[in-house]
Amino acid sequence: xxxxxxxxxxxxxxxxxxxxxxxxxxxxxxxxxxxxxxxxxxxxxxxxxxxxxxxxxxxxxxxxxxxxxxxxxxxxxxxxxxxxxxxxxxxxxxxxxxxxxxxxxxxxxxxxxxxxxxxxxxxxxxxxxxxxxxxxxxxxxxxxxxxxxxxxxxxxxxxxxxxxxxxxxxxxxxxxxxxxxxxxxxxxxxxxxxxxxxxxxxxxxxxxxxxxxxxxxxxxxxxxxxxxxxxxxxxxxxxxxxxxxxxxxxxxxxxxxxxxxxxxxxxxxxxxxxx
Amino acid sequence: xxxxxxxxxxxxxxxxxxxxxxxxxxxxxxxxxxxxxxxxxxxxxxxxxxxxxxxxxxxxxxxxxxxxxxxxxxxxxxxxxxxxxxxxxxxxxxxxxxxxxxxxxxxxxxxxxxxxxxxxxxxxxxxxxxxxxxxxxxxxxxxxxxxxxxxxxxxxxxxxxxxxxxxxxxxxxxxxxxxxxxxxxxxxxxxxxxxxxxxxxxxxx
Numbered sequence: 001x002x003x004x005x006x007x008x009x010x011x012x013x014x015x016x017x018x019x020x021x022x023x024x025x026x027x028x029x030x031x032x033x034x035x036x037x038x039x040x041x042x043x044x045x046x047x048x049x050x051x052x053x054x055x056x057x058x059x060x061x062x063x064x065x066x067x068x069x070x071x072x073x074x075x076x077x078x079x080x081x082x083x084x085x086x087x088x089x090x091x092x093x094x095x096x097x098x099x100x101x102x103x104x105x106x107x108x109x110x111x112x113x114x115x116x117x118x119x120x121x122x123x124x125x126x127x128x129x130x131x132x133x134x135x136x137x138x139x140x141x142x143x144x145x146x147x148x149x150x151x152x153x154x155x156x157x158x159x160x161x162x163x164x165x166x167x168x169x170x171x172x173x174x175x176x177x178x179x180x181x182x183x184x185x186x187x188x189x190x191x192x193x194x195x196x197x198x199x200x201x202x203x204x205x206x207x208x209x210x211x212x213x214x215x216x217x218x219x220x221x222x223x224x225x226x227x228x229x230x231x232x233x234x235x236x237x238x239x240x241x242x243x244x245x246x247x248x249x250x251x252x253x254x255x256x257x258x259x260x261x262x263x264x265x266x267x268x269x270x271x272x273x274x275x
Numbered sequence: 276x277x278x279x280x281x282x283x284x285x286x287x288x289x290x291x292x293x294x295x296x297x298x299x300x301x302x303x304x305x306x307x308x309x310x311x312x313x314x315x316x317x318x319x320x321x322x323x324x325x326x327x328x329x330x331x332x333x334x335x336x337x338x339x340x341x342x343x344x345x346x347x348x349x350x351x352x353x354x355x356x357x358x359x360x361x362x363x364x365x366x367x368x369x370x371x372x373x374x375x376x377x378x379x380x381x382x383x384x385x386x387x388x389x390x391x392x393x394x395x396x397x398x399x400x401x402x403x404x405x406x407x408x409x410x411x412x413x414x415x416x417x418x419x420x421x422x423x424x425x426x427x428x429x430x431x432x433x434x435x436x437x438x439x440x441x442x443x444x445x446x447x448x449x450x451x452x453x454x455x456x457x458x459x460x461x462x463x464x465x466x467x468x469x470x471x472x473x474x475x476x477x478x479x480x
Contacts, residue, residue: 113361
């Protein structure tokens with residue numbers, strides 16, 4: 001994988017300055033801090049002077065947020081070596097242990113099927129480690145299994161905000177909205193399925209989701225003629241893309257003949273009921 | 276109510292599905308190629324999901340597609356199966372009941388089958404399944420004596436053998452199909468393998 005400096009064409013000083021800016025602005029972008037900080041530490045440690053200690057602290061906290069305990073531990077060990085009696089370092093150490101302990105507790109609760117308690121613990125954990133993407137996603141899954149779609153949507157909104165380019169979060173959010181049902185949620189779901197496709201035009205769930213949500217909206221007696229027309233267009237476009245994708249998949253591939261035929265007929269039959 | 280027969284093919288594929296995703300809840304549809312009336316013969320199954328079971332869009336999509344495939348192949352959807360991620364709890368979840376209800380709308384004698392994760396190890400001699408049927412609009416436990424698995428010992432052996440040889444990795448559920456649409460959720464390859472291992476008596480019901 002390309003380094004940060006290669007990808008963004010920056011030198012170590014710019015990376016160091018970026019980290020400082022993020023510290024001063026109290027930014028929550030833990031994944032970026034980890035990416036930049038890890039590279040800075042491993043390749044340019046000697047050039048950083050005394051800045052390195054505050055950087056270790058900053059990266060350690062961001063690493064905990066991203067479930068990168070390996071990195072968190074490395075930073076912590078360097079800090080311990082340099083400041084063996086420091087209260088501040090002891091507090092960081094406690095923070096790490098607490099994060100690990102709480103995660104372990106949550107895993108156990110999940111394995112025991114104690115969803116309500118796991119949800120409560122996870123919520124408390126996220127109050128402190130607000131940037132932990134994995135934890136937010138875990139929470140969204142727990143809420144989905146408890147059929148609490150509103151709260152699941154909230155978690156996914158958090159994830160979409162901090163990861164605007166992630167097509168999976170968009171698509172999952174759209175699925176939750178679709179499940180909640182009702183015209184407004186269907187329209188939202190269609191929009192987010194479309195957004196997921198913009199981010200990744202090969203996401204089949206998003207494509208099918210767009211097809212189904214647009215079809216349902218078009219078939220609803222409550223919509224205006226214009227909305228009906230627009231959604232029939234979206235559905236027709238999606239159907240074309242689906243057919244294209246399956247034809248491509250079927251080329252020289254006898255294996256999925258059955259699933260191809262099923263899709264073809266399904267699309268045809270749904271067209272008939274819509275028009 | 277009526278008798279239910281579970282074929283080797285259906286059982287083995289359900290079992291392999293559960294083994295492929297041991298830490299997830301999984302579900303699927305039970306199919307029959309026999310005509311209606313008399314005992315319900317579950318001759319095949321289609322594995323559906325291993326994530327986000329309660330979410331509607333993909334489930335709806337899968338139900339529609341399987342329906343279409345069934346009408347193309349003279350089969351019908353006669354039931355639903357699920358295995359919960361938490362092995363200590365094999366009771367049907369609200370989403371299981373919902374989907375089973377939908378199936379029951381189209382087929383009176385629909386069955387709801389829960390795989391009991393706690394009883395799937397080789398030490399257990401009895402099929403790790405719990406079946407429910409619809410009585411007075413509620414899903415009630417089926418009498419064990421009305422559930423038949425012919426050649427159970429052989430079926431169990433085949434399931435175990437295929438798991439050991441890693442054949443469960445060949446299984447494609449609808450979720451995996453959506454990740455890669457060149458994969459076949461009707462699992463023809465796996466069906467062939469099962470048929471090869473089964474004796475003629477256990478072959479096609």
